[in-house]
Amino acid sequence: MADVAARVGVSRQLVSLVMSDRPGPSAKTRQRVLRAADEIGYCADRTARLLRRARSRQVGVLFTMEHPLDVHLVEAVYSAAAESDYGVVLSALLSTRGERESIDDLLGLRCEALILIGLSAAAPAHLATIAAQVPVVEIGQRTGVEGTDSVRTADADGARQAVDHLVGQGHRAIVHVDAGDLPGAPERRQGYTDAMRAHGLGAHVEVIGGDYSEEAGARAARGLLARDRPPTAVVASNDRCALGLVETLVRAGVRVPEDVSVVGYDDSRTARLSFLDLTSVRQDAVRMAGLAVACAAERLDEGRTTSRHVVLAPTLAVRGSTGPPRSAAD
Structure with missing residues (x-):
């Protein structure tokens, strides 16, 4: 932002207001700042922003890349999360990358809640410990781990x-x-x-x-x-x-x-x-994803502590x- 400010001839604070889309700068100044940012290839440091915020408002999604339904669910989670003003961080399950490592990566990136898609039938041994720290929502199954929510089809x-x-x-x-x-x-x-x-x-x-x-x-x-x-x-x-x-x-x-x-x-x-x-x-992948995000948001924003298990009717x-x-x- 200092580089953009120097190029335009304004303060770094003004550039910050423009990049955060906050009120203050005139329309003409905004245009000059955005043009300068584009010219020098400026990209906002999202990690730095998150570190400055008390909450990350990020939902971590653990998924596989094997099943078409999982891909549909991930797409739908993005839309549902955006409607609730949450970002999405993905972590893929691979043959060389187990559930524990994938979940720990999401927690390390300050995800406030986890949505788990495509877990094995047996829940990870440490899932109960994780559920005591952050909201955990399973899509497609109910492992029965204490403190988790689930959304699945009958x-x-x-x-x-x-x-x-x-x-x-x-x-x-x-x-x-x-x-x-x-x-x-x-x-x-x-x-x-x-x-x-x-x-x-x-x-x-x-x-x-x-x-x-x-x-x-x-x-x-x-x-x-x-x-x-x-x-x-x-x-x-x-x-x-x-x-x-x-x-x-x-x-x-x-x-x-x-x-x-x-x-x-x-x-x-x-x-x-x-x-x-x-x-x-x-x-219904769209509805399943929407309910999963809603479950996480209810715990984070409304303080719900009891488990919620939703079973949808198939057609x-x-x-x-x-x-x-x-x-x-x-």
Whole structure:
């Protein structure tokens, strides 16, 4: 700012007023200062600003870069945080960078609250200690750690809607490719099983082990292709799994949905691609992110101390990857 002030011939304090968009300088002076700042490539030191403030008003977001839904959530957190006058600091989970290190980085950058997206099913051992220091909000799961908030979808209900839809189309041989103990997977598995039994199809219940990846879907598809009588419908653990499943089936000459109907989960942008046109259980990423930011703001700005756990109802987005089984259509 001293360089900008010298270039324009004004005081450093006046430049500070302009850069902070505070009243005082005339419109003409503001224009001269901003032009000079642009000419010399001045960029405000946000870290220095934060150090001078009693509060950082920053929310730290821990996320993975593996799942499309996580990316949608991060985008939505930015918008929700801005509406509440909070900034966002990101920290990514990587195979070489664990949860503890990633969380500690956010705390080191003076984040006042943490939003956790895509944690493993088991909560970090020190999460309770962190929750005693700053607000912690989980998106997509509830680990049950004392002092945390959570925002998630009723995953069992989502899987039930997928089964209800397929049964309504005439399917009976419906299998589920699950994701083990990953967040949301046990609930989706239970929802599938309960729905099948509710429709009198308990004898057809079949869960194929997998995860939230394209390879899991491809692996499941290869196993189905080796059968004499494959199922007529599959409920995949998520859209990535469904993508791998559909791609492998189609490459083998199996038509979707004429031969096999496929339902995904998340209703990510992947599901809406024209070549996939995937029926998928929708999670409202914008609403989830907004509620997560609101939970953090309630603790920081309003002093709430009791835990809040929000469960949102999913909806089924029906597209072209599902239809009646061949026997029902013929």
